[in-house]
Amino acid sequence: MKVLPNHIYQMDILEGIKYLPDKSIKTIIADPPYFLGMTHNGQKGSFVDLAICAPFFSQLFAQFKRVLQDDGEVFFFCDFRSYAFFYPIFNSVLKQKNLIVWDKGNMAGNHYNFSHEFIIFGTKEGCNINRGGSNVWKKRRV
Numbered sequence: 001m002k003v004l005p006n007h008i009y010q011m012d013i014l015e016g017i018k019y020l021p022d023k024s025i026k027t028i029i030a031d032p033p034y035f036l037g038m039t040h041n042g043q044k045g046s047f048v049d050l051a052i053c054a055p056f057f058s059q060l061f062a063q064f065k066r067v068l069q070d071d072g073e074v075f076f077f078c079d080f081r082s083y084a085f086f087y088p089i090f091n092s093v094l095k096q097k098n099l100i101v102w103d104k105g106n107m108a109g110n111h112y113n114f115s116h117e118f119i120i121f122g123t124k125e126g127c128n129i130n131r132g133g134s135n136v137w138k139k140r141r142v
């Protein structure tokens with residue numbers, strides 16, 4: 001299958017990403033489900049039992065590394081519960097350079113409002129691109 005620019009493909013990411021050539025992508029922005037909600041034995045899960053997720057994300061990050069240009073960047077969304085799970089898996093393959101906090105404005109919530117997202121910002125190991133600006137991003141008022 002030939003992947004065309006500026007097209008949307010609806011398919012499993014581990015299948016679809018295989019069609020992308022090596023070192024062909026400058027910027028990866030990924031907003032995965034933060035928690036798949038089940039365990040390796042099909043029971044309702046907790047955040048301390050994510051055995052089913054680890055191989056999936058190990059493969060995904062390995063594919064990110066393959067398709068990323070040497071000076072490419074990854075922006076990977078997660079939340080306060082999943083960040084600790086993603087951190088070691090991401091860094092076993094790629095190199096996290098910072099954790100961006102995206103202040104997206106006032107949202108719902110009972111124990112303080114959910115007003116931010118975490119975004120893992122990373123590159124390939126050895127990539128020395130510099131980025132200025134704050135690691136706190138604020139929603140622009142329009």
Ligand SMILES: C[S@@+](CC[C@H](N)C(=O)[O-])C[C@H]1O[C@@H](n2cnc3c(N)ncnc32)[C@H](O)[C@@H]1O
Pocket residue numbers: 011012013014031032033034
């Ligand atoms: C947090 S949502 C992303 C929402 C998106 N940023 C938006 O603004 O609409 C996660 C998405 O990942 C998709 N998804 C889950 N597993 C996937 C997989 N294996 N391959 C591709 N997409 C998947 C889900 O269908 C869902 O749309």
